[in-house]
Amino acid sequence: MEKIPFNKPYIIGKELWNIAQAVQFGQLAGDGYFTKQCNKWLEEHFGAKKALLVHSGTAALEMAAILCDLKPGDEFICPSYTFVSTVNAFVMQGAVPVFIDVNPETMNMDETKIEAAITPRTKVIVPVHYAGVGCEMDTIMDIAQRHNLLVVEDAAQGVCATYKGRYLGTIGHFGCYSFHETKNFISGEGGAILINDERFMERAEIIREKGTNRSQFFRGMVDKYTWVDVGSSYLPGELIAAFLYAQLEESNKISAKRLSIWQQYHELLEPLEEKGLLRRPIIPCTCGHNAHMYYILLKDLDTRTKLIAHLRANGISAVFHYVPLHNAPKGIELCSGKAPFLPVTEEYADRLLRLPCYYELTPEEVTYVCRCAEDFFIR
Numbered sequence: 001m002e003k004i005p006f007n008k009p010y011i012i013g014k015e016l017w018n019i020a021q022a023v024q025f026g027q028l029a030g031d032g033y034f035t036k037q038c039n040k041w042l043e044e045h046f047g048a049k050k051a052l053l054v055h056s057g058t059a060a061l062e063m064a065a066i067l068c069d070l071k072p073g074d075e076f077i078c079p080s081y082t083f084v085s086t087v088n089a090f091v092m093q094g095a096v097p098v099f100i101d102v103n104p105e106t107m108n109m110d111e112t113k114i115e116a117a118i119t120p121r122t123k124v125i126v127p128v129h130y131a132g133v134g135c136e137m138d139t140i141m142d143i144a145q146r147h148n149l150l151v152v153e154d155a156a157q158g159v160c161a162t163y164k165g166r167y168l169g170t171i172g173h174f175g176c177y178s179f180h181e182t183k184n185f186i187s188g189e190g191g192a193i194l195i196n197d198e199r200f201m202e203r204a205e206i207i208r209e210k211g212t213n214r215s216q217f218f219r220g221m222v223d224k225y226t227w228v229d230v231g232s233s234y235l236p237g238e239l240i241a242a243f244l245y246a247q248l249e250e251s252n253k254i255s256a257k258r259l260s261i262w263q264q265y266h267e268l269l270e271p272l273e274e275k276g277l278l279r280r281p282i283i284p285c286t287c288g289h290n291a292h293m294y295y296i297l298l299k300d301l302d303t304r305t306k307l308i309a310h311l312r313a314n315g316i317s318a319v320f321h322y323v324p325l326h327n328a329p330k331g332i333e334l335c336s337g338k339a340p341f342l343p344v345t346e347e348y349a350d351r352l353l354r355l356p357c358y359y360e361l362t363p364e365e366v367t368y369v370c371r372c373a374e375d376f377f378i379r
């Protein structure tokens with residue numbers, strides 16, 4: 001058996017053709033034909049009011065944080081079990097993270113812990129849809145409404161996944177997607193911000209275009225374009241958008257393939273779960289997940305370390321995931337030197353192991369990975 005990497009970027013069909021088209025159209029900077037096609041696809045497919053392509057999921061989070069209009073010392077509530085950009089984007093605006101624990105079933109923010117974390121300085125809640133499984137958004141939106149807070153969904157992993165039939169990223173005030181090569185739909189680096197509240201649409205375009213009203217100028221709404229706000233350059237070039245559009249157009253095919261890989265893992269690992277040797281992912285009945293990730297939970301850190309080594313010795317790359325942020329050096333500094341106690345985050349971060357999951361992974365390879373895991377436990 002060939003070595004099985006953890007992730008492998010792939011080309012689904014028309015990527016290179018689209019790039020050649022973009023070159024022929026003669027516009028390589030952003031906001032050309034393919035960027036507009038991607039924006040339109042995201043709006044139509046997800047029923048989003050406004051979607052803007054950006055150069056990464058991180059950029060989408062940064063734009064959302066700017067749009068939240070935070071003052072130094074304002075607070076935002078987020079999980080500690082997440083990627084650094086979820087938190088850094090808001091910290092860069094002078095805001096302070098208030099880390100809450102995750103729910104052990106999904107590794108998503110524990111919504112029952114939100115209200116106790118709210119103070120007069122709280123401005124934003126940042127749910128992260130881990131593994132493309134939706135957070136408990138009805139509860140989160142209800143809390144946000146009652147306390148007049150904004151909600152920024154980190155849906156970097158949640159593209160095409162749903163919560164109660166609504167697409168992740170379209171439920172909060174803002175939704176942030178990533179098209180990094182490790183995600184479901186890829187363009188190397190890439191991302192998009194969904195703006196679901198009309199109040200923020202005009203300013204979103206301005207911030208994305210270096211603080212200018214260039215977009216309005218091109219639509220003929222103003223007769224010259226000028227500097228009107230803060231901002232940066234968040235738009236991707238056309239070659240990226242051309243690549244991405246080929247993937248978006250094949251989203252059903254990509255999703256179906258990933259879901260079948262996920263389902264195969266789920267079935268083959270069931271006997272090990274029944275023997276109490278591992279726990280498989282739990283998908284709440286409210287969620288339609290997108291098979292972004294297949295993970296297992298082991299008994300403890302030691303078991304995980306040994307299983308990683310065993311799989312590696314058999315040519316399989318399986319990897320652990322987030323090292324919690326609340327007790328990382330920067331996290332401790334931001335929590336005034338005193339990290340909160342988040343028992344589920346701390347325990348489960350040590351026990352979680354992600355198995356290879358990518359478009360080109362074959363059923364034979366999934367079987368092999370599961371057989372190697374079985375060998376590890378049974379031998």
Ligand SMILES: *Cc1c(COP(=O)(O)O)cnc(C)c1O
Nearest residue numbers: 056057058083085156157178180
């Ligand atoms: C991938 C990811 C990001 C960042 O996306 P980039 O496109 O790599 O900048 C942010 N949050 C989460 C939860 C992610 O998985």
